[in-house]
Amino acid sequence: MRTTAQVAVQRKEIGPGTITREPINTGKFSKPLARVYIIPERCKECDYCWTFCPNDVLEMSDEINASGYHHPKVKAGKENDCVNCGMCQAVCPEFAIYAKEVA
Amino acid sequence: MISPQVKTGGPVVKVQHHVNDEVIRPERLPNIWCPGCGIGIVVGAYVRAIQKSPIARDRQISISGIGCTGRVSGYLNLDSYHTTHGRAIAFATGMAVARPELEITVIAGDGDLGVIGGNHLIHAARRNVDLNVIMVNNFNYGMTGGQHGGTTPLGAKTHTSPYGNVETPFNIPYLVAAAGASFVARWTAMHVRQVTAAISRMMEVKGFAFMEVLSPCPPTFGEFNGYPDPLDMMNYFKDKAVVDNNADLSGIGVTTHPEDSVVVGNFVDRKRPSYQELLGDLRARVSAQGGAKK
């Protein structure tokens, strides 16, 4: 498994030489798993949620709402990748998307 | 042996209600703002700050002026006031003086607060009226179709500056800090968490708490100034924002030039007596002296 730092380097978020710290007790933490909820009629297809999701969980769907906008969907194969970081909810100007941890 | 249940996030689930709906008026959605407009992001941040705040919900008051951002109040499930152009702070001052226990947040645009209402802005900061003021800066007059204003960068094109803006814009955090505000910050619509955190802090601060939030306005400002797509301006903020809480405020004017950085941060957080506190002291003194002037 790659470290967070390695992933970041690969995504060009940080340079290859950057010094990062990895927690040594990762075993104690479990990665949250969340489900994504949308209210399709509120979406205006601004691209923000799927662009800024740090785990690349979302993409534009083929479906359109009554105003003609494509709302987001979870990418095939990414069903277990949402970590409930809240970015999509925060960056959505329309109160159209949020994630909630799977109990 | 019972096989362990495998948890899965699954595909997206379509629902009718949002977890923030209790603080907004969902029956009024979708809102009037353009796709990718940053105002909705700021509303979301305000809503989440309210949800986190220990202040009783009924005491949270939202007041806005006129323009795109002026519409914010009408979407909030609070006592909300959509006032006149430029006068939101003056309206809020009267309310705050009459009922100091209210937690009043003024959300309005740059034209509203910094231009037509500029006089109220600087004087409320000078008096240090205990208000939270969030200025969503989209660099132009959006509601009226895109005209230049007091925050439009030099050279920027709008319908009333078709050959490029010849006016030097205000650096509003510098102005408000100089006027005496207790708290001054600038963030962008891309810095959603910092915006939420700043609003939470503004609710704690006694005195005038001001935040400028730079915001994408794709169809009217962006279209003519190199940021036509909602993502363009958001990516600009993401790439060019420099957090510097100790910045020299005189040098943090925004150009929106793709090479120029945008300085953001919580610049000022200081203790000064608020207007309401001073008025309360005055009343207490007068009453202790039986109404005597000396």
Add this chain to the structure above:
Amino acid sequence: MSMSKGGMPIPGDYFTMGNFACVEGAILAGCRLYAGYPITPSSEIFERASVRFPQVGGNAIEMEDELGSMAALVGGSFAGAKVMTATSGPGFSLMMENIGLAYMMEAPCVLVNVQRAGPSTGVPTLVGQGDMMQAKWGSHGDLETIAYSPSSVQEFFDLTIQAFNSAEKFRTPVFVMADQVVGMMWEKLHIPPAEEIEVVDRQVMEPASKLDKEHPLFDYARDFLPMPIAGMGSRVNVDSLTHDSRGYPSTDHDVSEILNRHLMGKIKNHEKEIWRWEESNLDDAEVAVVSYGSAARSALAAVKNARAKGIKAGLLRLITPWPFPDEIVEKLSRKVSGLVVAEVNYGQMIHPVRENSRCPVVGANWAPGALIEPRAIVDAMQAVVAE
């Protein structure tokens, strides 16, 4: 003799200034927030409010301009306070914007205009009555307004209290259209005991939890609606845009019509109970003067002088120029052979008088910053009788 000893006004008889009487009246009416900007010849009101309001637990605050002071009043009103300001011509012009806001949001507030002379900066220290039409037509859109015009120090006190009561009842901005003469003049003032003073308080809206969800928040079929006060849980959107029965902006024609009719109707439907006027020597009058404010003092002298000359003259003094007491004027115009409208301007209230009269109407106008002389009014009476 002190009118207050640093607390509530003490009942008794005093010799005082009109502008001071106004402040004592406001305190007795329950006003506890003054937001103003100094302007001659109204500044004594602000100065006295600055001394007196903190003594009774209130605030008198100075705003950066009259745009701000009027906006602050609307905000203060929605915080539940009874609020006032005082100004004069140039300040009144600046307040027009948020007078419209107070009207649209149905915020009770009282504005005292101590009128001065001339357009623009004019003559700040001298008398005028040039803002009478502005009180009705000054703010954009169609507004129905309530205005009182005091002619004496006592009346300045009485009508200030009355203005608060009307503001609270009708939930609308109310004007006290005084002038420099009435404001600066010293006269006897009788302050009655508090229990003899009628004080009206607004109806307040219930918290959202107690409201019937099916019922419209603002039932515009009714003239008098409870007011949502900030911080009490009514969770209402109050909008300067044309709004529906939930307070939400709307461009629907029906919504517009309903709201506008409500705002005008709550005053129009009750104008007869608002109208106040005073008649002198009208019983056998053949010619009558219509006047108001300090000009009515000249007019009363003119009536006496005319009678001494054998002219059967009388006076109709308008205490409420707005809403205009049209039926009263119409009835009078059927009785007399001519009307003279005496005012310290170049002809303002003469327009509604003429519109409602069945006899010749002439103006007695003189407004260089002094009261019109009785002689000029008598001349006008003779002219109208000759018509």
